[in-house]
Amino acid sequence: MLDSAVLSTLPYVPRPVMWQVAKRYVAGETLDSAIRALSALAGRGHPGIIDVLGEDVNGEAQARAVVHEYQQAAEAVVKAKLDAYVSVKPTHVGLRTAEKLALSNYAELARYCKQRGLFLRVEMEDNTTTDATLRIFEELRKEHDNVGLVLQARLFRTPDDIAKLAPGKLSVRMVKGIYLEPAKIAHVDADAIREAFVRCTQQLFERGAFVSLATHDERMGQSCLEIVRQRKLARADYEFQVLYGVMEPVWARWNQAGHTVRVYVPFGPQWLPYSLRRLRKNPQMLRHVMRATLGLGGK
Numbered sequence: 001m002l003d004s005a006v007l008s009t010l011p012y013v014p015r016p017v018m019w020q021v022a023k024r025y026v027a028g029e030t031l032d033s034a035i036r037a038l039s040a041l042a043g044r045g046h047p048g049i050i051d052v053l054g055e056d057v058n059g060e061a062q063a064r065a066v067v068h069e070y071q072q073a074a075e076a077v078v079k080a081k082l083d084a085y086v087s088v089k090p091t092h093v094g095l096r097t098a099e100k101l102a103l104s105n106y107a108e109l110a111r112y113c114k115q116r117g118l119f120l121r122v123e124m125e126d127n128t129t130t131d132a133t134l135r136i137f138e139e140l141r142k143e144h145d146n147v148g149l150v151l152q153a154r155l156f157r158t159p160d161d162i163a164k165l166a167p168g169k170l171s172v173r174m175v176k177g178i179y180l181e182p183a184k185i186a187h188v189d190a191d192a193i194r195e196a197f198v199r200c201t202q203q204l205f206e207r208g209a210f211v212s213l214a215t216h217d218e219r220m221g222q223s224c225l226e227i228v229r230q231r232k233l234a235r236a237d238y239e240f241q242v243l244y245g246v247m248e249p250v251w252a253r254w255n256q257a258g259h260t261v262r263v264y265v266p267f268g269p270q271w272l273p274y275s276l277r278r279l280r281k282n283p284q285m286l287r288h289v290m291r292a293t294l295g296l297g298g299k
């Protein structure tokens with residue numbers, strides 16, 4: 001109850017107070033801050049993913065500007081000699097305006113990244129975008145071999161979507177799904193989502209995909225590793241992916257056990273909506289926001 005009361009007050013919390021909390025999850029507002037964070041992570045043995053924060057842009061000009069920002073991010077990754085790639089939301093490059101616009105923007109980014117030896121991940125947003133995102137990804141795959149997709153375990157449709165993907169080289173980031181979807185189309189029970197994640201992972205491995213296990217759920221990670229073990233997969237066939245600032249002790253344990261742990265580093269002025277989503281997952285941090293807002297300090 002306390003948490004939901006705090007949640008409802010979040011939009012009224014002053015921006016500087018929110019930043020004190022958000023900076024745990026976001027590298028900073030500038031590309032330089034993201035490159036610094038990625039370099040520090042590289043020093044600790046973690047490859048990275050760079051994400052320019054934002055979504056739901058309107059119109060061609062705005063979407064083009066986002067493509068330009070991603071090109072600069074890709075360039076900076078290459079210049080800093082980082083093992084990192086770019087990850088892009090469909091509505092950030094124009095999906096809400098037109099599917100064709102998002103496709104052409106992704107295609108341009110895929111070419112740009114390919115020329116620099118980088119990979120490009122097409123992210124997955126809420127269920128209103130799933131069909132279009134899958135169509136875009138399948139179109140991209142015909143021309144570009146440096147693109148991957150995200151699939152959400154929460155959605156009932158995902159096993160069918162996996163089955164329908166065209167044959168050939170495939171790289172999928174498997175996630176539980178951050179968007180709370182209605183019970184008629186998605187699992188809502190935490191255990192059901194976990195089981196679906198493991199089943200989808202198995203299905204992806206069966207078709208020879210490279211799977212990025214994007215989670216901080218150690219128990220579920222263990223079940224996925226059991227499949228890796230049974231199938232005698234190599235380190236090159238899978239990796240863990242984690243969010244900047246979330247559950248670092250888990251990354252360390254996976255790393256020490258010899259698994260690759262790639263860290264997703266978001267940056268940019270649009271940090272507020274992203275941080276609000278993360279805070280909704282973490283009641284302890286919510287209490288921290290409340291104490292800071294009331295001027296009580298503390299950790």
Ligand SMILES: Cc1cc2nc3c(=O)[nH]c(=O)nc-3n(C[C@H](O)[C@H](O)[C@H](O)COP(=O)(O)OP(=O)(O)OC[C@H]3O[C@@H](n4cnc5c(N)ncnc54)[C@H](O)[C@@H]3O)c2cc1C
Pocket residue numbers: 123124125150152173175176177178179214215216217218241242243246247263264278279281282
């Ligand atoms: C690299 C990466 C990329 C992603 N891309 C997408 C995407 O494209 N589309 C999409 O829908 N979703 C995406 N997600 C989000 C994903 O769907 C989940 O919402 C998110 O990973 C949390 O689920 P979990 O598997 O970690 O399990 P959970 O059960 O949510 O969490 C496991 C443990 O981690 C802790 N934890 C989780 N989040 C936080 C947090 N913010 N702060 C503190 N502790 C936390 C929980 O308290 C719990 O103890 C991505 C996640 C990652 C790691």
